[in-house]
């Protein structure tokens with residue numbers, strides 16, 4: 001692959017080599033020093049995998065273009081990879097395909113038993129749903145493209161397993177760029193796709209619109225022998241495991257994807273639907289709860305609309321958007337916050353293994369590090385932490401409404417004592433429900449926190465941890 005890339009005009013390869021690293025697996029090592037910002041590698045446009053390249057292939061292109069409407073970007077790239085692989089290995093793109101991993105560790109390849117370690121998480125539900133989605137997408141591809149062109153796409157080389165493998169190739173290796181036109185481009189760059197992720201480096205992969213080349217800059221200073229990284233972005237563990245097949249313990253980007261939905265037969269659905277749309281939502285909305293924003297205002301906005309009564313609707317409709325950005329009435333606000341607290345408690349009850357138990361298991365080495373069960377356990381841990389914070393935030397907000405003052409904002413991502421956003425969170429080891437910026441604040445808050453701490457810990461213990 002490297003010699004083909006050099007002949008095609010790639011630069012920088014003489015200073016780099018592929019190597020195995022104990023923590024990340026195969027990656028790229030630098031043989032010389034680089035200063036942050038220097039260009040490390042450039043892969044020319046002509047060797048990239050893009051939809052346009054697939055259309056330009058003299059054999060594959062006409063078949064792809066015959067499928068109307070055109071296939072999705074991912075299905076086009078998947079077909080392109082499998083098509084090149086089916087023609088046998090040799091030079092060019094085929095040498096890149098030969099260098100791809102034979103297997104992936106995305107959650108879609110987990111056994112039922114492995115997936116059970118994150119039972120209750122949004123990843124668990126998404127993975128199950130993806131199983132069905134992938135099967136349906138594959139069947140559609142057979143009907144629309146593979147079946148009508150049997151001489152190009154022999155079905156024994158385009159099985160559902162091949163389709164899943166190529167889909168994971170795209171999920172874990174493709175790069176996306178926004179173009180000045182507002183469109184975006186998804187591409188796979190041979191060799192640049194061997195770079196592993198580190199959140200310690202700044203975003204350093206760039207696409208030059210005029211040349212169409214892909215370049216990697218040094219995201220930090222490197223000395224000879226260092227592994228070179230790029231930054232895949234602020235991705236939570238549930239998404240990392242689904243798309244890339246790995247997790248980062250203690251990931252600060254962890255999230256829980258909350259699905260809010262309302263049945264179309266619910267009272268005043270049409271009126272409420274208009275309000276959701278004018279508030280930038282839909283009647284089914286998936287909202288990410290995160291460690292830094294455990295209860296986004298969009299969740300409250302959705303529920304405020306969902307719980308509107310007939311008389312509320314009479315008042316709200318003329319002012320639509322503005323009204324739902326803020327509290328509508330004390331009773332509406334208390335109703336949605338109580339509902340949220342109960343719903344989040346139910347979600348937490350649904351996790352196969354509770355937070356404290358998981359922490360204990362991970363601490364004593366119950367799971368093989370980096371194994372599928374270990375990764376699933378980390379996803380479960382992260383999602384439960386987010387949900388606990390969301391519940392605490394809802395409780396704080398409810399307390400404020402109940403006490404008659406409506407001015408307190410969501411604060412649970414902050415230190416429970418001094419309200420600073422901690423650089424490194426220190427969780428209450430007993431209830432795991434609040435965080436502090438350090439020991440001093442934890443000690444200072446003990447008197448106030450101990451009652452709720454005991455109650456939460458007892459409730460957690462009664463759930464079996």
Ligand SMILES: C[S@@+](CC[C@H](N)C(=O)[O-])C[C@H]1O[C@@H](n2cnc3c(N)ncnc32)[C@H](O)[C@@H]1O
Nearest residue numbers: 024025026172173193194195196197244245246
């Ligand atoms: C773009 S590829 C990088 C090259 C890949 N390691 C290889 O051998 O082909 C992305 C994949 O590398 C692995 N990976 C990347 N960064 C990682 C990290 N920080 N920790 C563990 N695995 C990582 C994951 O398997 C991921 O799906």
